[in-house]
Amino acid sequence: MDNGHAERQQPILSVRNLKTYFFQDEGLVRAVDGANFDLYRGKTLGIVGESGCGKSVTARSVLRIVERSGRIIEGEILLRREDADGQIDLLDLTKLDAESRLMRSIRGKDIGLVFQEPMTSFSAHYTIGNQIAEAVGMHLKLSKEQARQRAIDMLRSVGIPKPERRVDEYPFQLSGGLRQRAMIAMALSCDPSILIADEPTTALDVTTQAQILALLEGLQRERGMAIMLITHNLGVVAEMCDQVVVMYLGRVVEKGPVDQIFHSAKHPYTQALLLSIPSIESEPRVKLPTISGSIPHPYRRPNGCPFHPRCSQAMPGLCDAQVPTLLPVGPDQEASCFLYHQPVEPA
Amino acid sequence: MLAYIIRRFLLAVITVWAITVLTFVIIQLPPGDFVSIYINSLQSSGSQVSFGQAEAMRAQYGLDQPMTIQYARWMGMMLQGDFGMALAWNKPVKEIIGDRLVLTMVVSISAIMLTWMIALPVGIYSAVRQYSFGDYAFTFIGFLGIAIPNFMLALILMYVGYKYFNMSIGGLFSPEFENAPWSLAKAGDLGKHLILPAVILGLAGTAQLIRIMRANLLDELRKPYVVTARAKGLAETRVILKYPVRAALNPFASTVGYYFPYVVSGSIIVSLVLGLPTVGPLLLTALVAQDMFLAGTIVLMLGILTVFGTFVSDLILMWIEPRMRMEG
Numbered sequence: 152m153d154n155g156h157a158e159r160q161q162p163i164l165s166v167r168n169l170k171t172y173f174f175q176d177e178g179l180v181r182a183v184d185g186a187n188f189d190l191y192r193g194k195t196l197g198i199v200g201e202s203g204c205g206k207s208v209t210a211r212s213v214l215r216i217v218e219r220s221g222r223i224i225e226g227e228i229l230l231r232r233e234d235a236d237g238q239i240d241l242l243d244l245t246k247l248d249a250e251s252r253l254m255r256s257i258r259g260k261d262i263g264l265v266f267q268e269p270m271t272s273f274s275a276h277y278t279i280g281n282q283i284a285e286a287v288g289m290h291l292k293l294s295k296e297q298a299r300q301r302a303i304d305m306l307r308s309v310g311i312p313k314p315e316r317r318v319d320e321y322p323f324q325l326s327g328g329l330r331q332r333a334m335i336a337m338a339l340s341c342d343p344s345i346l347i348a349d350e351p352t353t354a355l356d357v358t359t360q361a362q363i364l365a366l367l368e369g370l371q372r373e374r375g376m377a378i379m380l381i382t383h384n385l386g387v388v389a390e391m392c393d394q395v396v397v398m399y400l401g402r403v404v405e406k407g408p409v410d411q412i413f414h415s416a417k418h419p420y421t422q423a424l425l426l427s428i429p430s431i432e433s434e435p436r437v438k439l440p441t442i443s444g445s446i447p448h449p450y451r452r453p454n455g456c457p458f459h460p461r462c463s464q465a466m467p468g469l470c471d472a473q474v475p476t477l478l479p480v481g482p483d484q485e486a487s488c489f490l491y492h493q494p495v496e497p498a
Numbered sequence: 499m500l501a502y503i504i505r506r507f508l509l510a511v512i513t514v515w516a517i518t519v520l521t522f523v524i525i526q527l528p529p530g531d532f533v534s535i536y537i538n539s540l541q542s543s544g545s546q547v548s549f550g551q552a553e554a555m556r557a558q559y560g561l562d563q564p565m566t567i568q569y570a571r572w573m574g575m576m577l578q579g580d581f582g583m584a585l586a587w588n589k590p591v592k593e594i595i596g597d598r599l600v601l602t603m604v605v606s607i608s609a610i611m612l613t614w615m616i617a618l619p620v621g622i623y624s625a626v627r628q629y630s631f632g633d634y635a636f637t638f639i640g641f642l643g644i645a646i647p648n649f650m651l652a653l654i655l656m657y658v659g660y661k662y663f664n665m666s667i668g669g670l671f672s673p674e675f676e677n678a679p680w681s682l683a684k685a686g687d688l689g690k691h692l693i694l695p696a697v698i699l700g701l702a703g704t705a706q707l708i709r710i711m712r713a714n715l716l717d718e719l720r721k722p723y724v725v726t727a728r729a730k731g732l733a734e735t736r737v738i739l740k741y742p743v744r745a746a747l748n749p750f751a752s753t754v755g756y757y758f759p760y761v762v763s764g765s766i767i768v769s770l771v772l773g774l775p776t777v778g779p780l781l782l783t784a785l786v787a788q789d790m791f792l793a794g795t796i797v798l799m800l801g802i803l804t805v806f807g808t809f810v811s812d813l814i815l816m817w818i819e820p821r822m823r824m825e826g
């Protein structure tokens with residue numbers, strides 16, 4: 152198992168120039184338009200940005216469960232994983248058939264997903280235990296009885312009281328907080344190396360929110376999985392993350408270690424976000440008070456820098472004509488803005 | 499859960515009682531009674547009936563008593579399994595209705611089965627492959643199914659079946675089995691004859707159920723729990739069948755409830771066209787002749803079957819919907 156220090160330093164998941172578009176009769180939606188980031192074992196990466204900037208589609212692209220009208224048209228999603236005979240290999244998930252046996256063995260087994268709606272992310276027609284044991288039985292090849300036992304153990308490990316009883320209850324019999332705990336139990340039931348948490352606390356009250364975040368931190372210390380934490384809430388990022396990726400209209404505009412992002416943000420969008428740090432209890436989808444204008448309609452993406460219509464430092468003639476690229480602006484930190492880079496000569 | 503079932507059952511009993519009262523009132527509503535109609539028909543054929551004779555007849559059938567007494571007597575007989583005489587036939591109602599009621603249920607249940615067997619897969623296909631060629635094709639056929647009147651469809655299919663497939667059509671039995679005692683061969687013969695009525699009676703309902711199933715499933719497919727199921731790594735077929743389809747099933751349960759009265763009363767014309775020995779046509783003649791015992795028994799039986807069907811619907815719903823089971 153121990154392939155040395157160097158192996159640990161390798162990212163467990165690398166997303167490179169990922170583009171996921173939706174092809175619809177009404178028009179083309181470039182939901183993700185060049186996302187770049189890495190996940191590391193035992194570390195948490197925060198992905199932040201206003202509602203609609205492509206965070207969830209990025210998550211679904213990694214799992215290859217984007218809806219039928221959406222397609223990954225470019226980029227790589229490289230997963231480092233142990234194959235059947237213990238060899239570490241690098242697998243490009245974009246090259247796999249979404250419905251293939253291999254891809255299905257990765258979903259739920261190597262990568263777990265938790266997302267926002269604790270009300271509706273479980274089916275109301277089956278018990279919690281049934282829904283957890285289903286994944287466990289399939290991926291870990293356990294018998295029905297063993298899978299059920301594992302479901303109970305998982306429920307216990309996420310702090311659900313009386314798991315032997317809860318396992319036979321239906322989701323609507325649990326409170327929102329317990330349901331989200333059960334969801335985390337399900338996502339971690341097959342011991343994945345990556346957990347994608349898409350706004351896991353947005354729908355919860357403040358106290359519960361803090362408890363769930365603490366739970367995630369504790370579980371990460373125990374199990375060492377990488378967490379990709381999607382949120383629009385910078386307060387959550389400050390508390391939880393090691394690295395941060397800031398997205399705007401499907402593109403990564405800035406990324407770097409959490410301290411640098413909070414203390415020396417470079418991109419005007421990140422700076423504006425920081426000025427408007429939503430308090431932890433704020434509603435999702437609030438407009439950012441310090442950023443003028445609103446997010447453009449997905450069908451009408453601005454030319455040039457996607458942020459230029461709202462940017463207070465936009466340079467006419469440059470920002471509305473050319474597209475900036477993500478380039479280094481400091482140690483480990485990158486931003487996509489002409490304030491720091493000359494435009495790359497168009498080929 | 500048991501409390502829920504008991505409540506439902508009590509409700510069913512009360513409903514049946516209400517139906518008996520209603521039935522009785524409706525039968526009494528038209529002016530005149532069976533005797534006056536009978537006398538009219540005798541007079542029009544030239545015979546004379548004296549006032550005394552008419553009164554004697556009324557007394558014999560209890561028609562001279564006040565309504566409440568008549569109702570009480572009727573109920574009393576019913577409870578003892580005596581459904582009275584079919585006045586126009588001069589035979590016990592039981593004898594006339596017996597087989598027909600069973601056959602009515604057989605036809606109805608076949609139509610429901612057929613409806614389910616077609617609507618479930620087609621509805622799932624249409625939702626999962628929304629806007630595909632197949633979806634449009636089924637939608638088109640479905641609208642035809644709803645638009646064409648049943649009796650017309652019956653005539654067309656009878657014609658086609660007779661002309662091109664040499665099918666024996668009309669009725670539920672071949673002549674040689676008509677009055678034969680029940681046997682395996684007779685049941686097989688019934689099965690062959692059932693296809694046509696089941697298709698005709700089931701078609702409009704099938705088309706509707708496909709629309710409902712498609713709409714429900716489209717709704718369910720958008721819900722987060724489907725994403726959860728996919729993210730677990732389940733195969734797509736299993737994702738669809740175990741989760742959203744299960745959630746979209748409710749209308750299938752409710753069909754059981756409304757199908758009996760629909761198939762029986764709504765399809766009297768079809769039954770007449772196809773010559774089906776069901777209670778539908780019988781009810782029509784009984785109502786025309788103001789044969790109160792016969793009509794009353796039929797309406798009552800249909801009412802009971804409907805209430806029973808609804809009760810069964812509820813039980814199925816409870817099995818599909820854990821929330822109802824828990825909170826009901």
Ligand SMILES: Nc1ncnc2c1ncn2[C@@H]1O[C@H](COP(=O)(O)OP(=O)(O)O)[C@@H](O)[C@H]1O
Nearest residue numbers: 173180182202203204205206207208209218449
């Ligand atoms: N199934 C879909 N069909 C078409 N467009 C979609 C679909 N899912 C998401 N989008 C679009 O992609 C963009 C990004 O959405 P999303 O990733 O959900 O944003 P968020 O960052 O809030 O999670 C939005 O403009 C949204 O309208």
Ligand code: SF4
Nearest residue numbers: 456459462470488489
């Ligand atoms: S490139 Fe121009 S418009 Fe875009 S963020 Fe930088 S300064 Fe603002």
Ligand SMILES: [Mg+2]
Nearest residue numbers: 206207349350
């Ligand atoms: Mg989202």
